[in-house]
Amino acid sequence: MQKIVYFVRHGQSADNVLPVFQSPDSPLNEKGKQQAEKIADRVSRLSFEALIASPFQRAKETAEAIQRVTGKTPEFSDLFVERVKPTSINGKPYTDKKANTAWREWEKSLYTPGMRVEDGENFDDLVARADKALAFLSDRREKTLTVVTHGYFLRTIVARVLLGDLLSGDASRRFQKSAAMANTGLSVLWYHGGFEEESSWRLWTYNDHAHLGESGSE
Numbered sequence: 001m002q003k004i005v006y007f008v009r010h011g012q013s014a015d016n017v018l019p020v021f022q023s024p025d026s027p028l029n030e031k032g033k034q035q036a037e038k039i040a041d042r043v044s045r046l047s048f049e050a051l052i053a054s055p056f057q058r059a060k061e062t063a064e065a066i067q068r069v070t071g072k073t074p075e076f077s078d079l080f081v082e083r084v085k086p087t088s089i090n091g092k093p094y095t096d097k098k099a100n101t102a103w104r105e106w107e108k109s110l111y112t113p114g115m116r117v118e119d120g121e122n123f124d125d126l127v128a129r130a131d132k133a134l135a136f137l138s139d140r141r142e143k144t145l146t147v148v149t150h151g152y153f154l155r156t157i158v159a160r161v162l163l164g165d166l167l168s169g170d171a172s173r174r175f176q177k178s179a180a181m182a183n184t185g186l187s188v189l190w191y192h193g194g195f196e197e198e199s200s201w202r203l204w205t206y207n208d209h210a211h212l213g214e215s216g217s218e
Contacts, residue, residue: 001199003191005137006046006146007154008066011035012183013058015091021103023090024056024081032058032183035212036065039184042211043146044069050140053148054080062184063148074148079133082150083110083126086118110176111169123169126153130160134201138191151181161189161201182209 011032015022028036043066051072053063059081063074086106092099102117109115109122116122121129134157137145159167159175181187185207193199 001191001193002143003138003140004048004144004204005189005191006043006048006144007157007187007189008039008043008062008146008148009151009154009181009183009185009187010054010056010059010062010148011039011065016058016183019094021085021089021092021094021099022082027057028061033061033065035184036062038211039186040065040069042186046144046146048072048144048146049142050075050145051148052077052080052145054078054082054150056081056150059148059150066146066148072146077136079129079136080147080149080153083152083156084119084121086120088118111173113169123172126156127160127167127172129153130157133157134160138199138201151183152176154187155179155181157189158187158203158206161203179206181207182212184212185209186211 011028012035013026013032014029015026051063051066051074053059053074053076055076055078067074086102089099089102094100106117106120109117111123113123155176159172163171186205187207188205190202190204191199192202
């Protein structure tokens with residue numbers, strides 16, 4: 001059995017370039033809209049059967065740009081949202097002392113198994129959701145899919161594919177810090193299995209952003 005999944009990070013959002021803790025409803029800014037059009041044109045040259053996207057506004061708008069040129073109606077799934085921050089800090093400026101303190105504690109929980117801060121996701125939640133997302137994709141009947149998602153969560157998926165059960169908190173922290181990803185960067189996972197080997201996911205392409213004609217940015 002073989003399956004190919006094209007993962008697209010959303011275009012640049014308004015909150016990506018503001019000194020605030022990004023909220024789920026942050027839309028694409030003008031640069032993000034241009035990036036979305038460029039990745040949409042690129043994706044239109046691929047052959048895929050289904051389009052899946054995070055319902056967060058910036059991913060939704062990126063998926064809608066792809067829809068306009070491919071005719072594929074996006075299916076929205078909470079499995080592919082960005083890491084869920086504590087609700088109390090969404091949209092708050094970095095200068096908000098209470099929000100800043102909560103952010104720093106929450107950041108620790110992303111690399112510390114068992115640690116939790118308010119209603120934010122932690123390391124265990126993210127790994128479990130990455131596993132569910134991969135299982136969801138492998139169980140789909142389609143052989144080729146495009147998924148519009150977010151940088152941090154996509155890096156979690158890639159790290160899980162590469163390291164499997166060796167993905168510890170420390171390993172995750174190092175991977176997230178070292179593996180950069182541009183807005184609308186294209187990454188490809190290949191699900192492969194045969195007579196002589198167990199079915200497994202493999203990384204085929206990571207953060208290809210040649211369609212932007214620039215170095216890209218976080």
